[in-house]
Amino acid sequence: MAKRTTILREVSVEGIGLHTGNNSVAVFKPAPNAEYGIRFVRTDLPNKPEIKAVWSNASSGLAVRGSIIEKNGVRIYTIEHIMSACFALGIDNLIIEINNNEPPILDGSAKMFAETLLKGGVKEFDALREYYVLKEPVHFEAGKTKISAYPSDRLEIECIIGFDHPFLRFQQMSLKSLDKDFYLNNIALAKTFCFDYEIEPLQEKGLALGGSMDNAIVIALDGVHNKELLRYNDEFVRHKILDLIGDIYLAGKPIRAKIVAEKPGHQNNIVFVKEFLKKAVKSYGDGGG
Numbered sequence: 001m002a003k004r005t006t007i008l009r010e011v012s013v014e015g016i017g018l019h020t021g022n023n024s025v026a027v028f029k030p031a032p033n034a035e036y037g038i039r040f041v042r043t044d045l046p047n048k049p050e051i052k053a054v055w056s057n058a059s060s061g062l063a064v065r066g067s068i069i070e071k072n073g074v075r076i077y078t079i080e081h082i083m084s085a086c087f088a089l090g091i092d093n094l095i096i097e098i099n100n101n102e103p104p105i106l107d108g109s110a111k112m113f114a115e116t117l118l119k120g121g122v123k124e125f126d127a128l129r130e131y132y133v134l135k136e137p138v139h140f141e142a143g144k145t146k147i148s149a150y151p152s153d154r155l156e157i158e159c160i161i162g163f164d165h166p167f168l169r170f171q172q173m174s175l176k177s178l179d180k181d182f183y184l185n186n187i188a189l190a191k192t193f194c195f196d197y198e199i200e201p202l203q204e205k206g207l208a209l210g211g212s213m214d215n216a217i218v219i220a221l222d223g224v225h226n227k228e229l230l231r232y233n234d235e236f237v238r239h240k241i242l243d244l245i246g247d248i249y250l251a252g253k254p255i256r257a258k259i260v261a262e263k264p265g266h267q268n269n270i271v272f273v274k275e276f277l278k279k280a281v282k283s284y285g286d287g288g289g
């Protein structure tokens with residue numbers, strides 16, 4: 001059975017935040033103990049407030065285009081790609097110090113977060129990892145989004161996305177297990193995307209201020225205008241899976257279930273986590289990742 005982990009040594013990344021446009025350094029540090037969880041620390045503020053990355057600190061109303069955690073009026077934007085990399089790499093406990101209100105978006109994928117965290121190495125605590133598992137299915141529906149979860153001995157994800165857009169109508173992907181290497185090669189590299197007509201309204205709302213052709217795929221009526229070619233033909237559904245993995249880690253422990261998500265998005269993912277936890281039980285798992 002797996003032990004709980006943190007990283008061995010301090011590592012960091014630096015860059016512009018997608019939504020705020022603020023530059024920041026995110027420093028990943030080993031957690032002090034096996035019960036610590038994943039906590040973000042705002043080192044730019046007096047007394048360095050700390051926010052645990054769990055659903056109770058995440059407001060679905062705030063999560064318009066990214067997942068935000070907030071405590072006592074202090075916020076951290078766009079945490080989902082870091083959370084996704086932590087889940088996939090089996091990191092249970094981590095200190096993430098940020099000297100601003102949003103971690104860097106980097107290339108819009110989880111690639112550099114995963115590579116950086118891997119450089120941090122693995123430290124095991126003498127404590128068994130706990131998972132959330134189901135004994136009966138959970139169904140959640142809101143608008144055009146449907147997310148169901150079924151009992152399984154590992155994390156499986158089936159994701160379906162659909163848009164009323166000539167370039168991106170439908171993509172679907174099934175993931176039979178969240179193997180670390182599969183994640184690194186097939187999910188972590190998938191970049192953030194948006195439609196060209198969304199950019200102006202988002203920026204009027206004060207979002208996507210750090211967005212650029214370097215960190216987001218921009219989809220126009222006639223296709224993608226970025227210089228970099230798509231990394232996969234179905235990169236969009238892969239990124240939605242990347243985000244979903246990050247959002248479900250707001251449960252506070254890794255989830256083992258088969259999740260079927262139609263048109264997932266951050267706001268609904270966060271509500272789904274709350275519904276999931278109403279029926280979930282803790283388990284030490286029985287092998288696997």
Ligand SMILES: [Zn+2]
Binds near residue numbers: 080192243
């Ligand atoms: Zn994302």
